Amino acid sequence: MTRRAVITGIGVTAPTGLGAAAHWETVLRGENRVDRITLFDPSGYPVTLAGEVPGFAPEDHLDGRLAVQTDRWSWLALAATTEALSDAALDPAELPAASVSATMASSSGGNLFGQRELQRLWSSPARAVGAYQSIAWFYAATVGQVTIRHGLKGHSGVLCSESAGGLDSLAQAARSIRRGSAVVLAGGTESPLSPYALACQLRSGRLSERTDPDRAYRPFDEDADGHVPGEGGAVLVVEELQHALDRGAPHIYGELTGWGATHDGELDRPGAGGSAHHYGRAMRRALESSGLQPDGVDLVFPDAVGVPAYDRTEAEALRAVFGDAPRTRVTSQKALTGRLYQGGSALDVATALQSMRYGIVPPVAGVERPAPGCELNFVTEARRGPLDTVMVNARGFDGFNSSLVLRKVTSTEGP
Template identity: 50%
Template sequence: MTASAVVTGLGLVSPIGLGVQDFWYSARVGKSGIDRITRFDPSRYPSRLAGEIHDFSAEDHLPNRLLPQTDRMTRLALVAADWALADAGVVPGELPAFDMGVMTASASGGFEFGQDELRRLWSKGSEYVSAYQSFAWFYAVNSGQISIRQGMKGPSGVVVSDQAGGLDALAQARRQIRKGTPLIVTGGVDASLCPWGWVAQMAGGRLTTVDDPFRAYLPFDRDASGHVPGEGGAILILEDEHAARARGAKVYGRVAGHGATIDPKPGSGQEPGLRKAVELALADAGVRPDDVDVVFADAAAVPELDRAEAAALRAVFGEGGVPVTAPKTMTGRLYSGAAPLDLAAALLAMEEGLIPPTVNVEPLDEYGLDLVTDQPRTAEVRTALVLARGHLGFNSAVVLRAAD
């Protein structure tokens, strides 16, 4: 019998709250964390808004020896992993090291650490560059640092598929559970709000240049002009269901299905791959479209991409056939951290029976979506679909089902 993978712990670091309680309090009432950047002076750049995490001090959570060797994203990820394990009631030192693994996603690596070391190289010389630069910038560093800190020696790795990576990492973690590893730490955290990271994000051509925080990130809206970036994400504890229930763990929900596709070559005239990813995820989960209670949208806020996502949802669910929400309008797009945070929001929506809103958006009728806007919506949520797309054509979809 195939092992079922369940989520037993959440560790959340976001622009609208640190930890499950603070995040969910803000998300359920539509509190936005988007504002003008404060981590550097953005006045010289055309895009000046971001979802920043405030009131986070790594020194309060991590030993001093880790600080010189870690980027901000890794510090956030390490703390989120600590919180997720505590939430799951797991003490890693009490478990066999090879029964635990780490599978995270990354979209950028440690940009801020790399920027600082390059500045030293240019201004002072190579002898001033930290030896930690050899790994602190690397995509896999969060997986590596979490596994070292927690003593986890089981299957581990990193998935790099831009903003779809968080869902793909969860799917890879689920595969390892099915292969026999009892526990995998998964999810994603990104943090590239520094000048070097900012220029890299702007090069993608999808950042809005609107300065009004309430009119900047508007997916499915007439005034959609690109997204607002953010920092943070979520770390989740994934376990074999039998093992989790045997130790009396709280189960947030089950990872029931996953589908991933790549868009065809631009100009080919072929249909984008998101619809197929959704259909694959539903088939993997063994559920019908009318079983789905809510969709957490990718919500690119680029008109062409919004149209493609809306078309995929209409094709699968029918016009207005399922409630759709995009709580990332409160946080900005957190790159590899965005979809894991949506997964956490979906699980919390199941727990409370409340769909968080898409803030500030007035959806166009032509999209044919039942978008939850302005206020949260009371609903029984037993099955949720979470979508994510990455630059250059990555598509991923995950179906979550409530715990029995």
């Protein structure tokens, strides 16, 4: 019998709030959390807006020694992991260490830590960096710190596929469950807000240079002008269904039933919008592995990058999979937070699971007048009703495409 992967815990550190409950309340209010960058002075840069995690104090979540050794990106993940495990009522110390793993996503690593150390390297007579530079900046640092902190000895890893990575980590977690793991921590966070990191992001040509937070990030809208960056994300506890039932897990939010990943086969070019064909293939693979037809999906969370050419190809791919007048509704809240890269798709999964739990579809953010070619079945106000199956999609810079299907658990008897 196929082992089934379900999500039993959610942890969120995002611009929408600290904790899954705060995030959900902000989403339902449609409250925009994009504002001027405060983590450094952005006045010398064309982009000055971002989504920052409000009121985050590392001393509230980890001891001082660990804080000195790690970057803000890892702090956010460690805090989200603690919440996710608490939400799942799961203590890894009570399980065989080899049965618990962590598979998370990252692309930018420890930017703030690296910024500080590189400034020391080039501006001080010592010409040296601190002892923790190599382990704090490294893109796998967060997975390493999570496994050390919680004593996890199962096979763990990190995935790097830009914004698609949050979904890829969950797909890998489900595969690990099917291969014998009992619990896998998945998802991801980012903290790409430093002068160095912003300079790297500006090279993509995708960032909006607007200064009005309400106009800066408008995916699928005729006023779309790119996106703004953001920090944070979500960590999810993925667990084998019978294991969760046997221990009396307080929540079973949903089941990971299907996933698909493709690549466009070429690097992004200026003015291009990626491949609608390969993006659609990822969605179809996710549906096929779930045993679903397109009309079996109640709601889609799209990538919603806010770059007009990419918005058009995403809408084209969605219409190709679901039809020109789909029953399937579309919503996105990225305009409220900024683009969190790897953390953004993981946060979309957290939002989708809460939508399924409460039977509420949150309204789309940032879309007032859909651009030509971007006319989709957008949810314009919160709706109540049964929500059994949700698809979450993500695209990563340079051609990564990922799609994930979540279903409400209505039966615990076999697949």
